[in-house]
Amino acid sequence: MTQQLSKHRHISFTAHYTGYIWYQMGISHPLLATSKGKSLAFIANPIETWAEKYVGGSMRTTLKERHTMLDDTLKQLIHQCPDLQVLEIAAGLSPRGWWFRKHFSHIDYRELDLPDMAKTKQTALQQIDPSSPQVLSVDLFTEDFKNAFAVFDPQRPLVIISEGLINYFEKDLLQQLLKSIVHYGQNFKALHYLTDIYPEPVKNKLASVIWNSSKLLKVISRSAFSFHFQKPQEIQDFFKIAGFTQVEVLQPHVYFQPQQSAQMNSEEHLGDLVWMIHAKT
Template sequence: MARRSETISPTAHYTGYVWVRHGLSDPAFATGEGRVLHRLLRPLMAVSGAVGGPTLEGFLLARHRLIDDLLTDAIERHGITQVVEVAAGLSARGWRFTRRHPALTYVEADLPGMAERKRRTLRRASPAGPGHRVAELDVLDETALDRLVAGLDPARGLVIVTEGLVNYFDEATVRAMWSRFARALRRFERGRYLSDLHLATADFAVRAFVQALSAFVRGRVHLHFADETAAREALLTAGFGRAVLHLPASTGLVRVVEAAP
């Protein structure tokens, strides 16, 4: 989950370790920082779970698996065979999907420091599929994504994935980012955008969780849009032709966006 800074966030380490724990990643993706953070948070998460509250691990798994399901649908049912995951961090989704789908082209795009760390991690892991690669990208650069996707095949379609990214930016920045994503996808015969999104709900549990997450990442987590209708309208205004917000079955803390140009 890289932002403008080259520093790797605590959540990148934590999530990387969670994916390994649950069989969603190669052990090479687990960092010492992630192990320590998971150990430190375990008592707090146990208490929250015991009283019926959310846990960070459960929330992360719910959104990650739903994005996986939607990406699988785009590949297997709609024939899209190219993926760009922006700010992939220590996620092993590209590693997993290219092993499962050898014909898939999967580009993980991150800031230079995170991209180089990802390359080192991949060299220690079991081999990814032949279509996997890591590229450097600043998501706030107005033309960087256009330049990246210019080398892909319009006939093969494209999925753009962001996970754990958009709520670190204010609404104006997110709207501009979505416009760039929609513009990039219009180059392709078939396209999808998949992302998690926290809404600006009045629900106490959601707001308390977001405040705790802000403290954990040592930065502000922005809540965008009052409800699903407002979020959908923002996506349509950004240039998408269709947008659906999915609710993961096991948590109400987050929505997963599925949009098409």
């Protein structure tokens, strides 16, 4: 039977770029770093360096922030629920599955992506560890998505995790994805969704530069990349419409500077380029 694919199935070169940046940061395996990613990182380096100096952050700094917040939150959930199950959607060349299976071997951690990327990831993982589970391959915007949930035990809690994904979808498609996660995960003991999101850069002095850069990314990645929200409350309301009952938005200013958090209003945009969301039912 031919796998059903939607017209929204392509996410382009960004998986190669982020995969190599994670390797540069020392948190990934060499087999998850591609030559294409290395070339892209080399080309982007002058722009990234300029952004870090004049914008106050770059793609690679936000990669580190979002990856750290997501990993820390997932570790906390594993300690709270040792029988946790994890599904990383649009996993790309992320080292997260490899790292967590290595350090928390008792959890069931599966990865999912579109056919070509799933095959690439599977080949790399088999070389790293022949016992690595099969990378699942479904389209998030077709009914095939429900098959990914079928491999897990509904008597145990399930975490869905994504990184560098949801800004690539228009709001109606994002709402569809969130509703699908809630619908297919409704019978599990507990359901969590961890993801990063790039808010509108309204607090940044070079917001127009960032906006124009996002338009370029939208074109070259052939996606609908955009900034959808300005305030944490807007995100919380949007996720609750989809069926999530609790939605926490974590901003790096508060997360990485807890001693100063008492002086900050976490309900406002604090100027960070990326936030993390922990939604649950």
